Amino acid sequence: MKRKHKRLTFVVIALLLLAGAAALVLTAFEENIVFFHSPTDVVTKHPGPDRRLRLGGLVEEGSVEKEAGSAMVRFRITDLANSVPVVYQGILPDLFREGQGVVAEGRLRDGVFQADGVLAKHDENYMPPEVADALKQSGKWDEMSETMKRQGHVTKDGAK
Amino acid sequence: MDAVTDFLAMGGYAAFVWPCFAITAVVMVALLVQSLAALKSREATLRALQQAEEARPRRRRTPQAAPDSTPDTGAEVAREA
Amino acid sequence: MFNRFANPNRFLRLSRPLVPVMAWATVLLMAAGLYMTFFTAPADYQQGQSVRIMYVHVPSAWMGLFCYVGMAVAAAVGLIWRHSLADLVAKATAPIGAAFTFLSLVTGSLWGKPMWGTYWVWDARLTSMLVLLFLYLGYMALQNAFDDPERGFKASAILVLVGVINVPIIKFSVDWWNTLHQPASVIKAGGPSIHPSMLWPLLVMSLAFTTYYVWVLLLRVHAEIAASKIRALRMRQASA
DSSP states (O other): OOHHHHHHHHHHHHHHHHHHHHHHHHHHTHHHHOOOBOHHHHHHHOOOTTOOEEEEEEEOTTOOEEOTTSSEEEEEEEOSSOEEEEEEESOOOTTOOTTSEEEEEEEEETTEEEEEEEEEEOOSOBOOHHHHHHHHHTTHHHHHHHHHHHHSSHHHHHTO | OHHHHHHHHGGGTHHHHHHHHHHHHHHHHHHHHHHHHHHHHHHHHHHHHHHHHHHSOOOOOOGGGTTTTOTHHHHHHHHHO | OOGGGTOHHHHHHHHTTHHHHHHHHHHHHHHHHHHIIIIISOOBTTTBGGGGGHHHHHHHHHHHHHHHHHHHHHHHHHHHHOOHHHHHHHHHHHHHHHHHHHHHHHHHHHHHHHHHSOSOOOOHHHHHHHHHHHHHHHHHHHHHTOSSHHHHHHHHHHHHHHHTTHHHHHHHHHHHSOOSSOOOSSSSTTSOOBOHHHHHHHHHHHHHHHHHHHHHHHHHHHHHHHHHHHHHHHHHHHHO
């Protein structure tokens, strides 16, 4: 074997070993790399009120109630399998709206998620408003938002 | 005039949109200028060294110094400049 | 196999005419891309005008990754085939890739504040992109830490190759884990989920960033070749 072939073999083997090691490490730490938990996770695992966590999912349609005279908001976060009620006092990001993905940060107390922060998540679809309107009018929107939900984070964990 | 103001307002996101484009322009132009300046200064140094080499009493060039210093480089760099 | 291009003088001869071509291509594509960004691309149905940040954010992020892959290939060629020109290409790529990665982080942060409600979160995509910036900076620092450039190239090539593992992690982080960052819109199974009126400006801007990269890369490689000639001449004069 020529020297450069030896070096090539060495580099290839080292890279393969490294890829294997990285895959093992990432699998082992999966729980920590996950940025948020789905309502199904929260409902099935019952985290105590001491544990701070992030809850992610869609804002349930028709669930947003703003209390008059204060910045208090109540809504439900759903993954289409389970949903968790959330209370939050503070400023909501511009993308916060019903049917959109959000991530709330806080603690679960007596089945209600007390959020001290809400982040909006947006999907991978980009289009002008006219196109969105046309899709809604032609009835293709529901079909599409189903695909969005399928491709997004929402049902992935709910189905687990 | 209103159209210009609307455009600059970026639908209320001016404070985020314009800094993005500004910093991108600054970084890209700075990197380009730095790269050009480094090239110019090194080519000038190389030319000066090669001229000094030519001016010295001639001795046989050692062949193992190639290919980094083949004799045609000096001419080529000078032509380019 | 790479010996045909091993001669730096031949490389200089072949690549010099490309410099003005890339310069003009960058100027024209950038002008067209910026025009499309601000005048033909529509506002987004959800994000409004803030979506225009995408036209610098996405090309920067792509180029940050692309430069890393290019740098890794060049470093591997330099390490395995002892090809000095490949070492110089890897060295010249690093600052360009670092600049693009930095820009993608900053523009992403400025986009995240109004849309997500935060400048920064430690999710898998954002964190792995920050690691990419550190890999670039580490590569440049390691290379400069050696007096003997040959040894610097060897050590830093190993660092770059170890860091290659981060590239698929960045790309697939949004699919493998829950992240705040949204999944891929352009390069994904089933075709882009981005309207053509927004996809075209994005592609033109990406092309402009690519020609800019080639332009600056050539300038930097030429400067590196000049530097190595200067070193060779100085050593010969010192020993004469």
